Amino acid sequence: MPWADPQTISLVAHMADKAPLWDALVQRHGLQPYRFEEIVA
Secondary structure (H helix, E strand, O other): OOOOOOOOOOHHHHOOOOHHHHHHHHHHHOOOOOOHHHHHO
16 A cells, blocks of 8 residues: 655644534543643644
């Protein structure tokens, strides 16, 4: 399989609709209750 150079992406843009998923992961795994926006901003 041919390879390519790494692609850069904006984590904020990529994860913009994932806040509800993040909240569920925090709850399920007992993570520190940081808001999603605090982590990706």
